[in-house]
Amino acid sequence: MQTLAVRRVVSGPRMASPWWRGAAAVVAGALPALAFPAPSLWWFAYGALVPWMLLVRSAPTARRAAVDGWLGGLGFMLFVHHWLMPSLNVFIVIVAALLGLLWAPWGLLVRSMLGGVPSAGRAVAAVAVVPSGWLMVELLRSWEGLGGPWGLLGASQWEVAPVLRLASVGGVWLVSLLVVAVNTALTLLIAVAAARTVAAVGLVVCALAVGSAWTWAPRPDRSGQARIAVVQPGIISGPGSLERRFTRNEALTRTLADQDLDLVVWGESGIGADLGRRPDLVARLAALSRTVRADLLVNVDARIRGAAQGAGIFKRSFLIGPKGPTGDTYDKMRLVPFGEYIPARSALGWATSVGKAAGEDRVRGSRQVVMTLPPGPSGGGLRFGPLICFETAFPDMSRRLVQNGAQVLVGQSSTSSFQGSWAPEQHASLAALRAAETGRPMVHATLTGVSAVFGPEGERIGGSIGTERSTAAVFGVPLARGTTPFVRFGDWAVYAAIGVLVTLGLVRGGRRLRRPVPAPAVPLARTAHDSAERPAR
Numbered sequence: 001m002q003t004l005a006v007r008r009v010v011s012g013p014r015m016a017s018p019w020w021r022g023a024a025a026v027v028a029g030a031l032p033a034l035a036f037p038a039p040s041l042w043w044f045a046y047g048a049l050v051p052w053m054l055l056v057r058s059a060p061t062a063r064r065a066a067v068d069g070w071l072g073g074l075g076f077m078l079f080v081h082h083w084l085m086p087s088l089n090v091f092i093v094i095v096a097a098l099l100g101l102l103w104a105p106w107g108l109l110v111r112s113m114l115g116g117v118p119s120a121g122r123a124v125a126a127v128a129v130v131p132s133g134w135l136m137v138e139l140l141r142s143w144e145g146l147g148g149p150w151g152l153l154g155a156s157q158w159e160v161a162p163v164l165r166l167a168s169v170g171g172v173w174l175v176s177l178l179v180v181a182v183n184t185a186l187t188l189l190i191a192v193a194a195a196r197t198v199a200a201v202g203l204v205v206c207a208l209a210v211g212s213a214w215t216w217a218p219r220p221d222r223s224g225q226a227r228i229a230v231v232q233p234g235i236i237s238g239p240g241s242l243e244r245r246f247t248r249n250e251a252l253t254r255t256l257a258d259q260d261l262d263l264v265v266w267g268e269s270g271i272g273a274d275l276g277r278r279p280d281l282v283a284r285l286a287a288l289s290r291t292v293r294a295d296l297l298v299n300v301d302a303r304i305r306g307a308a309q310g311a312g313i314f315k316r317s318f319l320i321g322p323k324g325p326t327g328d329t330y331d332k333m334r335l336v337p338f339g340e341y342i343p344a345r346s347a348l349g350w351a352t353s354v355g356k357a358a359g360e361d362r363v364r365g366s367r368q369v370v371m372t373l374p375p376g377p378s379g380g381g382l383r384f385g386p387l388i389c390f391e392t393a394f395p396d397m398s399r400r401l402v403q404n405g406a407q408v409l410v411g412q413s414s415t416s417s418f419q420g421s422w423a424p425e426q427h428a429s430l431a432a433l434r435a436a437e438t439g440r441p442m443v444h445a446t447l448t449g450v451s452a453v454f455g456p457e458g459e460r461i462g463g464s465i466g467t468e469r470s471t472a473a474v475f476g477v478p479l480a481r482g483t484t485p486f487v488r489f490g491d492w493a494v495y496a497a498i499g500v501l502v503t504l505g506l507v508r509g510g511r512r513l514r515r516p517v518p519a520p521a522v523p524l525a526r527t528a529h530d531s532a533e534r535p536a537r
Contacts, residue, residue, distance in 0.1 A: 021055070021064075022071050028052035029072030029103075033079035035156035037425035045156045049183035053130075054191055056107045057114040065115075069107020073100030073137070080151035083421035088338060099146060102137045109133040114187060123188055123195035127202040129504055131180035132497035138176055139494055142394075144334045145343050149393050150426075153179050158429040164436035164458035166213040168484040170493035171395050171437050177493060182206050220439040220456035220480030226382055226408060228453070228477050229256050229264045229292075230445040234470030235416060242272035245447075246281065252472040253288050253296070259474050261294035262376040267447030268315065268389050268414040269301035275318060275325065276304065285320045295373055296320040297386065299412045312363035315340070317386045317412060319371050328372075331365025332388040334397070340390075368397065370404045384408040392427070392444065395486075398434040402487050407479055409440055414447035419467050424449035432458040439484040441477045456480035 028051040035045035052072045059065035078096040085092050110133075113126035134153070142149035149155075154175030157163040167175050185202035188195045233248040249270050256264060275282050289296050298318050305311045315332035318325050335341045341361035373382045385401030385408070392398070392411040401409060411431060415424045424446070431444040436458030444452050452464040453475040462475050 018064075018067075021068065024055055025052065025068045025071035026075035026078075028055055029075030029100075030079035032076060032153060032156070033082075033151075035153075036080065036151065036422065037429050038422045040159070040425075042156050042158075042160055045153060045179050046182045047186055049180065050186050050190065053110055053114065053183065053187040056110040057187070057191065059107070059111050059115070062108055062111060065107040065111035066104040067107070069103040069105070069110070070100050072107070073103030076100070076103075077147075077151075081147075083418050083423040087417055091338075095147070099141055102140055106130075106133045106137055114184075114191070118188075118192060118195060120195065120198055123192065123198040124202075125504070126188065127181050127184050127198070127205075128500050130184045131177045132500040134180045135173060135176055135494065135497040136501065138173070145337060147337060148334065148390060149395070150390075152176055155430065155433055158432040158458070159460075161457070161459070162210050162214040164432065165217050166210055167433055167436045167458070168439060168486055169213050169217050171399075171486045171491065172433050173395075173491060173497075174493040177497065178206055178209065217485065218482060220484070221482045222456070222478055223481045224479045226262045226441075226477045226479055227260055227376075227474060228408070228410075228443050229253075229259065229261050229294075229472055229474045230443065230451045230453070230465065231256075231264060231266050231270075231472045232446055232448070232451050232465050232469060233267070233270070234468075235419060235448045246271060246284075248470065250284060250288060252470070254291055255472055256292045256294075256474065259292065261292055261474065262373055262382050263384070263410075264288075264292055264294055264296045265410055265412065265443055265445040266296065266298045267445050267449075267451075268299045268412040269447055270298055270412075271300045272302055273300070274302050274304045275300060282320075282324050286322060286324045289320055290322045294376060295326065297371075297410060297412070299388065313360060314363050314365075315388050316365075317388060321374070326371075328369065330369040330371075330386045330388070332362070332391065333365040333368065334391050334394060335362050335364060336390045368400055368404070370401060370406050382407055384410050387411045389413045389427075392430045392434060392442075395434070395437055396491075398438050398440075398442075399487055399490065402438040402440050407440060408477060409434055409438065409442040411442065411444045412446075413444065413449055415449035415467075416447060419448060424467050428452045428464060432460070437484065437486045439480055439482055439487065441479065443475070443477065453477055 031051065032045060032048040034041045035048055056065050056068045059068055074096050077099045078093065081092065088095065110130055113122060113129050118126065138152050141147060152172050154172040157175050163175055166178065182203065185199040188199035231249055231252045233245055233252060236245045236248060249266055253264055271281065273281060285296060285298065298320060300316045300318060303312065304314045304316065317330040319328040337343055370383050370385050375381060383405050385406030387397060387409065398409050413427060415427060418424065428444050428450040431442040431452060432454045435442040435454040435456060439456050441456050442454050449467060450464050453461040455461050455478050461477060465471060465473055
């Protein structure tokens with residue numbers, strides 16, 4: 001009965017109206033957003049695309065399938081990023097509409113593979129081709145200028161241990177392929193009676209892939225523990241907020257004395273002044289380091305003069321020791337579009353008038369850095385790789401840090417503009433994926449968001465610090481050795497998906513070349529014999 005109901009919805013008389021169909025596409029595209037935090041209905045991701053795919057496969061024309069793909073993409077981007085509305089205002093709809101265009105080719109692909117009554121061969125191919133097409137969309141929109149890899153479908157599985165093991169093999173990309181493959185098989189199961197055997201086999205193969213990764217993928221070798229503290233001051237606004245924020249961070253850090261710490265981490269933008277011009281703040285930070293007998297990783301969001309990249313506003317992480325700055329600094333490399341810079345500002349600068357878009361572009365860093373701590377409770381020279389806010393969404397950045405020797409990943413973040421929304425929990429969940437992909441623990445420290453720590457397999461360590469709290473907490477962070485397949489082989493799942501689509505193109509191109517061209521019809525000349533045999537009227 002449920003199967004019949006779904007099929008009636010996507011093929012009923014109302015779907016003949018382009019307006020009803022367009023509205024249905026937007027709603028269907030929005031459904032996968034429920035799989036992400038805060039709802040965190042991770043299991044829903046495995047069927048959330050089915051209504052959208054059923055709608056697209058029933059499109060009467062290829063053009064309509066592309067429109068359904070575009071509108072579904074608009075709905076997906078709008079609802080996954082709805083918490084940006086206070087910052088971007090109505091501009092978020094324009095951005096979602098533009099990014100939604102990336103799903104128009106995917107709509108064509110879904111219709112060509114699932115439309116009509118696919119043969120067994122086409123159904124088998126669909127389970128590989130449709131997910132590969134989806135992954136190309138995720139890859140394109142993961143470019144920083146298009147918003148970055150926030151809301152990748154595979155990221156919805158951040159708390160599912162067997163699937164996190166799959167991420168250690170092929171990254172979040174492989175998880176996205178799995179989720180879309182399951183949705184494709186379910187669509188075949190519902191819509192194509194002749195392909196139900198193929199669909200069932202596809203679901204079994206997906207389950208075996210997860211089971212195989214869980215059983216045979218190498219597990220990180222545990223190698224001791226680091227003691228890392230997170231300081232979360234909470235929301236501090238109004239006149240004098242920068243100084244009061246520093247003071248609150250300072251007071252919370254003092255409570256960590258005599259805790260045998262390796263590192264204390266402040267959130268992003270914990271300091272709003274150029275430390276090079278504020279020796280008083282440097283002295284206070286050095287005194288804190290001596291008090292807690294550990295180095296501090298702090299973050300400055302301020303105009304810094306005399307920098308190697310030139311003067312401007314930087315997001316810069318400083319490592320502070322008992323004598324002041326150690327010399328280890330990291331400048332944020334990947335900036336938030338519209339939040340920290342405006343792409344093509346000459347053309348899109350008007351966005352500052354409709355929301356909270358950046359009035360001035362931040363200066364971009366040029367290289368990643370691995371910092372080394374002095375000997376501490378965990379032993380000698382703990383190496384960690386800093387990431388700032390938005391950068392924790394990029395799998396390649398954490399992978400490169402681990403390749404360069406980082407034993408711990410540390411993300412400094414602030415979601416002060418998005419309290420009470422889904423954003424803080426979504427952001428914290430990304431740390432679980434980065435930890436699982438690399439086999440290294442990750443510390444996610446926020447100014448006002450959700451602070452959390454995840455172990456080398458993506459497991460949560462201790463409890464998270466919610467948006468409503470202002471506190472300092474110490475975490476025993478398990479260290480690990482070894483290399484995950486994802487760190488070793490990188491984005492092989494992406495290349496495999498490209499290979500699938502190239503193979504599809506070659507096969508279809510070959511069929512067109514081999515297809516015989518019908519000879520043009522040539523009328524036969526009338527002969528005398530024909531005339532003689534034709535009876536007279």
